[in-house]
Amino acid sequence: MKSPQPGFTKNPRSGLSSRLRAYAATGRLCATQAFDGGILNVLGSWLLRLVALIVQLAVWKSLLRQGADTDGLTVSQVLSYIALTSMLAEQLNIVSPASMSFWEGTLANRYTRPLSVVLQLMAETIGRWLPHLLFYSIPILLITPLLGVDMRPAGWPAALFFLCSLSLGISLGFAMDLIFAALAVYIRNAGWMALIIRNAFFTLFSGALIPFRLLPWGLGDIFRLLPFGSLANAPLALYTGMGDPGPMILLQCFWNLVLWPVAIMVYRHSEERMVAYGG
Amino acid sequence: MADKAYAAAPESELQNNAKRFSPPSGRHSGVFSLLFRLWRLSARMDMLWLLRDTRTCLLVMTSDLIGNAAGMAGILLLSARFDGIGGMSQDQVLFMLGYAACIDGLFMLFFGMVNTGYISRVIGRGQLDHMLIQPVPLPVQLLTAGFIPFSGSSLLICGLGVTGYAAARLDMWGNPTWVLGMGINLAASVAVILAFSYIIGSSAFYAPVAGEEVSSAAIAFFDVTKRFPLGGLPLPMQVVFCTVLPAGLVAWLPTARLMNLPAAGLPAFFLVLSALVLGTIATFVFRKGLKQYAKYGSQRYSDHGHRR
Numbered sequence: 001m002k003s004p005q006p007g008f009t010k011n012p013r014s015g016l017s018s019r020l021r022a023y024a025a026t027g028r029l030c031a032t033q034a035f036d037g038g039i040l041n042v043l044g045s046w047l048l049r050l051v052a053l054i055v056q057l058a059v060w061k062s063l064l065r066q067g068a069d070t071d072g073l074t075v076s077q078v079l080s081y082i083a084l085t086s087m088l089a090e091q092l093n094i095v096s097p098a099s100m101s102f103w104e105g106t107l108a109n110r111y112t113r114p115l116s117v118v119l120q121l122m123a124e125t126i127g128r129w130l131p132h133l134l135f136y137s138i139p140i141l142l143i144t145p146l147l148g149v150d151m152r153p154a155g156w157p158a159a160l161f162f163l164c165s166l167s168l169g170i171s172l173g174f175a176m177d178l179i180f181a182a183l184a185v186y187i188r189n190a191g192w193m194a195l196i197i198r199n200a201f202f203t204l205f206s207g208a209l210i211p212f213r214l215l216p217w218g219l220g221d222i223f224r225l226l227p228f229g230s231l232a233n234a235p236l237a238l239y240t241g242m243g244d245p246g247p248m249i250l251l252q253c254f255w256n257l258v259l260w261p262v263a264i265m266v267y268r269h270s271e272e273r274m275v276a277y278g279g
Numbered sequence: 280m281a282d283k284a285y286a287a288a289p290e291s292e293l294q295n296n297a298k299r300f301s302p303p304s305g306r307h308s309g310v311f312s313l314l315f316r317l318w319r320l321s322a323r324m325d326m327l328w329l330l331r332d333t334r335t336c337l338l339v340m341t342s343d344l345i346g347n348a349a350g351m352a353g354i355l356l357l358s359a360r361f362d363g364i365g366g367m368s369q370d371q372v373l374f375m376l377g378y379a380a381c382i383d384g385l386f387m388l389f390f391g392m393v394n395t396g397y398i399s400r401v402i403g404r405g406q407l408d409h410m411l412i413q414p415v416p417l418p419v420q421l422l423t424a425g426f427i428p429f430s431g432s433s434l435l436i437c438g439l440g441v442t443g444y445a446a447a448r449l450d451m452w453g454n455p456t457w458v459l460g461m462g463i464n465l466a467a468s469v470a471v472i473l474a475f476s477y478i479i480g481s482s483a484f485y486a487p488v489a490g491e492e493v494s495s496a497a498i499a500f501f502d503v504t505k506r507f508p509l510g511g512l513p514l515p516m517q518v519v520f521c522t523v524l525p526a527g528l529v530a531w532l533p534t535a536r537l538m539n540l541p542a543a544g545l546p547a548f549f550l551v552l553s554a555l556v557l558g559t560i561a562t563f564v565f566r567k568g569l570k571q572y573a574k575y576g577s578q579r580y581s582d583h584g585h586r587r
Contacts, residue, residue, distance in 0.1 A: 019524045036488075039489070042281050044479075044492070044493050044496035044497075045496055045499075047496075048496050048499055048500050049501065051500065051501040051524050051526070052500075052504055052526070053519065054316065055504050055509075055524070055526045056507070056509055058509075058512050058520075059364070059365060059507050059509065059511070059512070060509075062365070062511035062512050062513075063361060063365070063511060064355075064517055066511060069361075072413045185405060187338065188353070189526055193335075193338050193341075193342035194341055194342075195344050196342040196343070196345070197341075197342050197346070199346065199349075200342075200345045200346045200348070200349035200350075201349070203349045203350065203353065204349045204353065209353040210353055210357060214354055214360055215360060215361040216356055216359040217359070219356070
């Protein structure tokens with residue numbers, strides 16, 4: 001689709017503050033949209049995550065307390081790593097509406113608004129995080145002591161490095177999301193499949209399921225170098241004191257510098273191939 | 280819209296369809312014959328899709344395989360790292376993961392199309408109307424419409440391969456009676472997931488918009504949790520995870536019993552019993568929901584056919 005307002009062109013709305021207000025309004029709308037289908041819809045997914053977390057914590061606790069060799073990691077470190085993965089699931093695995101809205105045909109609507117399409121997608125994604133953060137992540141943070149998890153960071157420097165690393169991870173996540181969205185455009189009517197493949201890669205290579213230091217055969221050392229490793233393992237490892245901040249943050253910066261230009265290029269290219277019918 | 284299409288069809292054609300697809304009353308063989316005819320029809324349509332849109336079809340099969348492999352890989356890597364987990368050796372964990380893949384494969388094979396497994400979508404979107412106007416009993420449609428033996432078989436084949444390989448490493452082929460037990464347990468596992476989906480999904484009869492995706496959440500619960508070996512947990516927790524929060528009910532419990540491992544102190548037939556109980560509850564709840572649907576119908580479609 002040749003768009004009159006491509007995703008990366010300068011938008012005609014003048015004034016930074018008015019543009020920021022527009023994106024904030026987009027985010028706000030998306031935050032409330034989570035409840036459009038009623039509480040039943042969102043409650044189900046939160047309940048599912050909570051139960052999955054409880055099962056994971058129970059399995060890890062039993063495994064680690066049986067005296068398994070954990071490469072120097074403590075039970076507390078592993079449990080807080082696992083709990084944090086559940087709490088920050090949306091921030092560690094960035095899934096913007098790009099791929100699915102292309103599949104549904106609603107991506108076309110975003111090209112009719114006087115705002116950058118990519119920034120709209122980012123504002124929508126951040127907006128959709130808010131209900132999860134307020135009604136899942138924060139309550140889970142408060143009840144984790146009851147589940148036997150100490151959620152305190154490994155120290156104040158670790159907390160600061162974590163925030164820095166998480167920001168870089170989120171930035172990288174958006175870049176990778178754009179690349180996958182472009183892939184969805186190339187494979188046309190199979191955006192759902194692209195999402196499944198992408199989630200599979202994330203599950204396996206990001207460290208969201210298992211801390212890299214607990215992987216066998218030195219696989220963690222390889223996965224750590226991949227861009228997926230910078231999404232989840234880096235911030236989580238820094239928070240729990242499992243890794244050296246310098247190399248991890250430098251690697252995240254490297255992947256951001258490499259993948260953002262690639263993402264912009266492939267997404268721009270994919271815009272020429274977009275076909276929307278529906279919406 | 281569907282009503283109009285139905286009305287526009289020649290009467291003789293509708294009568295022919297009704298004759299072909301309605302079971303003769305009081306004859307079970309007629310129902311089975313109808314089931315097999317409709318399975319054959321679904322298989323033919325699936326084959327046509329495979330031939331017409333081979334690229335997308337292969338992509339669907341590949342993505343299913345990759346998604347499942349990634350789910351298995353996490354537990355498998357942990358098992359390799361710690362030389363077995365949850366009271367199971369590496370090969371036993373592999374057997375359990377293969378069994379879990381077989382469950383997903385069977386679910387995909389029989390309920391992978393038109394959301395017959397994800398019933399809340401059908402109800403919530405008002406698509407039950409499309410089924411109710413067909414001259415075929417609703418349960419028969421729900422059992423047959425989702426059958427995709429060509430595009431949906433890759434996962435089952437993969438699961439059977441992994442299970443067979445693990446069974447060989449565990450020397451289980453010396454006494455292949457476990458195959459019968461596995462067949463019964465697999466059917467029960469799929470029935471439990473399906474019943475769970477229908478029980479939770481029936482809430483869409485009462486709240487179509489809010490409940491549209493609840494079946495997905497119910498099925499995702501098993502997707503996320505069923506691969507964890509729970510043998511290392513204290514016994515009360517094992518019981519909780521096989522009953523109240525049935526994370527271990529569909530894969531861990533049956534495979535542990537097939538391998539003669541203790542599992543929550545529950546008997547081998549517990550899964551089959553659970554399937555029967557949950558199936559009965561699902562039938563009751565769904566029929567009750569249907570009565571509600573008969574009264575109020577669905578408000579999801581506007582006069583122009585768009586979803587609200």
